Amino acid sequence: MSTISETDVLIVGAGPAGLIAAWWMAKCGIRLRVIDKDPNELLHGRADGMRPRTVEILDSMGSRMMETITQESFPMLSSHNWMRDEDDNIQRVERLDMYEDHRKVLATPFHSQALSQGRIERIIQDAILDLTNGSVVVERGVAALGLEYDQSLEQDHSAYPIAVTIHKQKQNQNQTEKVKAKYLIGCDGARSWLRRELGYKTEGSNTNTIWVALDVYPITDYPDVRKPSSIQTPKGTMLMIPREKGLLRIYVPMGIEGQDAERDTVTLEQASAYVKPLFKPYKFDFERCNWWSAYSLGQRHSERNRHDGNRMFLAGDSVHNNSPLIGLGLNVSVHDAWNLGWKIAMAFSCPAGVDRNAILSTYEAERLPIAKTLVHYDRNWTSLFNKALVEPAVFIQRYIEFRNFSDGYRWNYPDSRLINRATSKQELASNLVVGESFTHARVSMHADGQTYWTCSRLRADGRFNIILLAGDWDDAQQKERVQTFCQKLEEEKDGTSLLYTRYPYPWKSSSSFYNYDKSNCDRGRPHSLINILTIHTGGDETPLLEFPTAVRGPYHYLYGWDYSRILVDMARPYDRYADGKAYEAWGVDRRKGAVVVLRPDMHIGWLGDLEDFDALEGYFETFLGAAWKE
Amino acid sequence: MSTISETDVLIVGAGPAGLIAAWWMAKCGIRLRVIDKDPNELLHGRADGMRPRTVEILDSMGSRMMETITQESFPMLSSHNWMRDEDDNIQRVERLDMYEDHRKVLATPFHSQALSQGRIERIIQDAILDLTNGSVVVERGVAALGLEYDQSLEQDHSAYPIAVTIHKQKQNQNQTEKVKAKYLIGCDGARSWLRRELGYKTEGSNTNTIWVALDVYPITDYPDVRKPSSIQTPKGTMLMIPREKGLLRIYVPMGIEGQDAERDTVTLEQASAYVKPLFKPYKFDFERCNWWSAYSLGQRHSERNRHDGNRMFLAGDSVHNNSPLIGLGLNVSVHDAWNLGWKIAMAFSCPAGVDRNAILSTYEAERLPIAKTLVHYDRNWTSLFNKALVEPAVFIQRYIEFRNFSDGYRWNYPDSRLINRATSKQELASNLVVGESFTHARVSMHADGQTYWTCSRLRADGRFNIILLAGDWDDAQQKERVQTFCQKLEEEKDGTSLLYTRYPYPWKSSSSFYNYDKSNCDRGRPHSLINILTIHTGGDETPLLEFPTAVRGPYHYLYGWDYSRILVDMARPYDRYADGKAYEAWGVDRRKGAVVVLRPDMHIGWLGDLEDFDALEGYFETFLGAAWKE
Incomplete structure (x- = not known):
């Protein structure tokens, strides 16, 4: 049928x-x-x-x-590396903290998990x-x-x-x-x-060396069983990743050369018998294996x-x-x-x-x-793992070298209609790189002082976000620059304004059962494909209604003003992460600010000055076209 | 029927x-x-x-x-106080941050909400x-x-x-x-x-002054509409509390004297007409009122x-x-x-x-x-609110005076079988007061370095918790003290040990669908009414299995050891709140430690030295009696 x-x-x-x-x-x-x-x-x-x-x-x-x-x-916080001595006993030689000093400026609230x-x-x-x-x-x-x-x-x-x-x-x-x-x-x-x-x-190749991955509940006196760790073995370097609920993932090189077909001949009993003595002088055993798999490395x-x-x-x-x-x-x-x-x-x-x-x-x-980079890096990385006596320091160096790539924060997309370096001014923000994803910081809401990571104010709903780094609103000259910029955002050209009406939000916007914003009542579906979020560096004493309407957001006949759209980069005594150093993290002048456009995936599409409104408008026009008639 | x-x-x-x-x-x-x-x-x-x-x-x-x-x-972060001038216009005169410097030692991860x-x-x-x-x-x-x-x-x-x-x-x-x-x-x-x-x-009394409480979506240019604030009015002090979803709770003294019956004559129109001009020179209006009530103050x-x-x-x-x-x-x-x-x-x-x-x-x-204290404090507090021209400074002084009571952290329960000051040594921990609830700090798990507030490791399940502040485990002498204490915990007397078998956990322990501990596999229902949680001040290099079995927790034939029961008070680069100052917050000697017993409601029932095992045992015996035969 x-x-x-x-x-x-x-x-x-x-x-x-x-x-x-x-x-x-x-x-x-x-x-x-x-x-x-x-x-x-x-x-x-x-x-x-x-x-x-x-x-x-x-x-x-x-x-x-x-x-x-x-x-x-399970957060990945450190890496512990063990070598094997002449008596085949293992010894810890290196400990690497995966996170640098978090009392310094942070780029993200998230760990590897x-x-x-x-x-x-x-x-x-x-x-x-x-x-x-x-x-x-x-x-x-x-x-x-x-x-x-x-x-x-x-x-x-x-x-x-x-x-x-x-x-x-x-x-x-x-x-x-x-x-x-x-x-x-x-x-x-x-x-x-x-x-x-x-x-x-x-394109690519497979090595023929067989590795085994196992998820077990370890019964062991191996000291680093709840820390990510690696151990040298005669056939390469074994890797252990602690996981949720007390599980441990083990990757172990079996030292068997084989084709795809021969992988199937490896049994759990074999793998288990092979892996346990590798922890010597520690006892290592398990009763329960949740999952295991034999495979050959390849890219x-x-x-x-x-x-x-x-x-x-x-x-x-x-x-x-x-x-x-x-x-x-x-x-x-x-x-x-x-x-x-x-x-x-x-x-x-x-x-x-x-x-x-x-x-x-x-x-x-x-x-x-x-x-392609992934394949390149992986080849580079696994060749280290397949060697018998690589020093942990070499792994660490390689790890650090590829870290920005692997953590996903430095994927620089090339020029296109969606990534416009030509009309951007990269010099305005040394750490907000056009083509890369946005760097987050903890700032606070101007109206009520609640603290948020910027990412939590930038939900994925298909909209482009104009991040208006408004600089020092308390400075009269800067205030005028912001006001002029905001006026242009609202100003109609051929009957539409960039902020409100040129590109109406095209989706019905399925909303989540859990979308409950403590700072705001439900204002329904967005009106425009373009959203604006403002982060300034003035104090929090300015009454919200003194800010331009463009950045304040719409007035609602029942709910009044939206108080959630203006943020401030200032230190707060009740939050150690809201340290007033967001602009510093971004490399942006605290007085003069900048304008950043984020695509719906949070990659930076354009970056400019408050005076560069034409370029901003042009950025959108190159791919969205002229005003959309509804 | x-x-x-x-x-x-x-x-x-x-x-x-x-x-x-x-x-x-x-x-x-x-x-x-x-x-x-x-x-x-x-x-x-x-x-x-x-x-x-x-x-x-x-x-x-x-x-x-x-x-x-x-x-x-909505977190309550600050309080903003407004007075009324001769022209009946209001002016902000005071701003109080509700939280002191969080870079100092914290007593709790929680705000008023x-x-x-x-x-x-x-x-x-x-x-x-x-x-x-x-x-x-x-x-x-x-x-x-x-x-x-x-x-x-x-x-x-x-x-x-x-x-x-x-x-x-x-x-x-x-x-x-x-x-x-x-x-x-x-x-x-x-x-x-x-x-x-x-x-x-x-016992108590009612004043006859009628107040009105309203939950509204405000439409206003009043600058502090999203901050907790108070405004002097001719009839007393009006109080505003911002809430979830853009709501504002208003408490306003109406200046009407009346009995219970007469409250019913107040209408929303009246209350609304009365409250709106009180914000002068600011406009204040609302279209939507979610709830309102008229009442007379009383205790x-x-x-x-x-x-x-x-x-x-x-x-x-x-x-x-x-x-x-x-x-x-x-x-x-x-x-x-x-x-x-x-x-x-x-x-x-x-x-x-x-x-x-x-x-x-x-x-x-x-x-x-x-x-009784609540009634006393409330009488004290509302009499201020019912007066016409109280200075904000007076409120603030009163607030601070009662703060420990109102935040709920300093409720000192009297001596009883459950609160045993007689056999406790309060001098060992200046900030863990027998009779009061435990002061929390952010510490990390010894085995894996994950950071936790102590409260998140102390779930409410009816158990008593022995908090073993083990001091400096790396110090040989202290280590011996801890070992001796642990030995006694496990030692059988008349066939039962205090830690494991004397008082078996009496409940089936309904478990939550959401109880998913990333640090541990499910080990089923507790065995004993007494649980132990250890927090030491040594480094995190000691292999877990070198700690005494009493503090490590039970071995499970499938899942091995429990890695989640030993914590360490040390600064971690990846967490600004795990600052290694927990002992300092508790006022406990980092080297010598102390033993604290928490009741199931987290109030401190007993506090002693590692040598005071007999007193510890006695604490439980006075209300639990001799060993329970199953």
Whole structure:
């Protein structure tokens, strides 16, 4: 029996990448389906953690995901490295604190967090259920079989150029269905069906050395069992990551040379018998192993992650496949989908004047180089792990070298319509780099003194944020500059103002059950694709209503003014992190300020002076086009 | 139609006190019913906030209550005071930061939080649902009508000396039911049915001045609308408390003298017309008023809160009734029930050797003086508010004077079997005062370096906690002292050891759906009524297994050791609050330490030296009796 149906976005694969892409569609109220050939939800094993910027992304998605993660996950705070002496006994030789002095300026409130992939997937699924009132559920046990693509429909926005034949096994009945879609995202892993359908080659290589990963409840007197640690072994360096609920993830080189087929011959008994003596002189045992897997290290990336027609995309492991040792697969996958999701939502929902191809093409330009860097770094990293007697200092040096990349805070996207260095003034903010994601700081709300990390005021809802670093509002000259800038934001040109009416918010904006802002009553869906958040350096004595209306936000006939949109960078006696050093962290002049544009994924698209309003307007016009007529 | 039924604990009144009492029963798996004559859940109005220690209590109850509160409530950070000049215009004259320099040692991670009573009640109810798998629900629209008490059964633990006739209106049918119970708690408000049944008189007085409380969405240019503030008016001092979701609570003296009956003649129009001009020269208006109430200020307390037979108790407004201005009614009510709940649970569940009457009598000894102090303070405080031209400085002085009382951190309970000053050595810890609740600090876990507030490691589950401030473990002499102390904890006397077997944990321990400890796997229900938590001042390099087994906690055949029970007071680069100053905050010698016993409500019951094991043992024996035979 075969049926034909339609959806707007079809996502193949419900791992972290597929779920993040699905979340964006759910958030923007776009019709979607997510299928996964695995009939069961992942419960144990696979990836084991998130880097700071990944945690930041999940936090920005709301639905209390961050609270669940904070509750459950294990922060990676230090690394302890052990060497092996002539008697085959291990000794700790090095301890590395992963975080520098937090009494200094911080770039993020988030740590790297260890948590099993299954829980991370469950948390994202819960957020999707929350946003869609339970209506979007992953269809499991459903495989994609065939792809038809009608290129003639490619540029017709209302058409469904894609048809995917899917197959579901249900109560001993095989059902096939043809799903027509406007967009197709393949998040279907290393052996991606979509990548094969599109004929993209992969580049890379596998080593033949077999490693084993295990999740166990250790019974041991090994002193660093609850700290991330590494131990030299005769076959390479073993890595241990403590996890939630007392679990320990172990990565151990087995020293067996083999092909894919031979991996299957490794048994848990073998792996267990091999790993236990490696802790000598400490006893190491376990009764319970939650999950284990044998694999050979290898790195591959796809030659492309985007089909020319900008209707079909790959994300996650289907684009890059790396060793688990580096702990970046899940992270880079999440970021792929994070980058892609809002762009598809824009292409799908924004009116005709928007340059859809320009927006969607940036996905490849921005993410494919990251996939390549990942492969490069991983090769570099795993070759160290595969060697027998590498000094911990070498690992540490390598770790530090790649740290900005691996923590996800220094991914610099190239020039495009969405990243405009040409009209930006990078010199205004040494630490807010155009192309990179925003650096967060703890500031306080002008009206009530509550303290917040900037990220918690920048929720992911598809909007662009103008961060108005207004400088010293108490300085008369600066105040005038701010007022002039604000006037231009509101000023109508050909009947629309940049801030309010030029680009109306295009989505219904699914709202979360948990979206409860203590500083504000519910003001309904946003009106504009462009939001503004102001952070000044004056005192907090100025009455809120003396600020320009542009930065204060709209007046509501029932609820009055919005008090949550003006922040101040000042030290607060009740919060050690609100230390009045945000501008210092950003490298911005406390008196003169700057204007920063954040894309919906929080990457900086443009940076300029308060006088550079024309360039700011131009930034948006290059990809959003002229004013949208509603 | 009348039926007869049995329950173990019957709670009349489902306000904050009734719900907290119900939570303890739910937590300890004791059969209970909660009835409330109001057919509807409270949605708006009444109390509007929690003091720090109240927030700490809710946090210790688990079930993610604290996360919800943090998300929703408005922290009280400062107070802004306005006077009125000759032209009737108001001017800000004073600003008081409610929190001192947090870079100094902190006593608590919690602020005072403004949140409406209805939300607080809902959050506690959700926790009860969580603990009981949805089986304990408040029975609404059910009133208590008659009480029978059989004094001859009073001392028979298995008997039901109480019978309450309850009446429920249901689909136009009136049903009565006779509920037999072992314990009865009246949390039924100022006009308490149970208090009248028991014939307890109230002492106190009402002023006749009418005040109005309003919850509005303000539309105003009054600069301090999002800060707690006060304004002098011709009839007294008006108080404004910003709240969740942009709400503002206003307390305004109307200057009308009247009796209870005349309150009803005040209309919202009148109150609204009166309050708006008081903000002159600022405009003040509102379209939406969520709730309002007219009342006369007054203070009363019941002569008793406990029936001699220790089977019937009063808590909350049924014991003390005060003005809303002081913002303490809900807080003191929560603390009443907090104090009573675990005592009833112990009396109900512990074996015969336990001196039930001694335990239950302490409720009156500990809480009735608090009710009296509340009335005294409130009288003092509201008399200031009722005067026309009080200087803000006077309020501030009075606020500071009563602050330790109102924040709930300095309620010193008198000597009893549960508070043993006679065998304690107060000089060992200048800031951990026997009889008061514990002062919290941020310390880190020895095994993994994760940082925690001490309160987050001390969940409310009915257990007593021995806090072993082990001092400098790296000092050989001190190490020996700790080892000797630990040996005694484990040593058997007449076949039982204090730590493990003397007093087995008596409850099934309902566990929360949300109880997910990132540092530990689930080890099931506790084994002993006595728990130990160690905080030392040595470094974190000592392997965990070098600590005595008593402080490490039990070994589990599947999960190995428990890594979460030893904490260290040291500065951590990744956490500005983990500053290594906990011992300093407690006033304890970093080298020599001390031993502190916390009751299940976190009040300090005993304090001594590591050599004072006999006194420690004696502390427990005076109320728990000799070893419990299972």
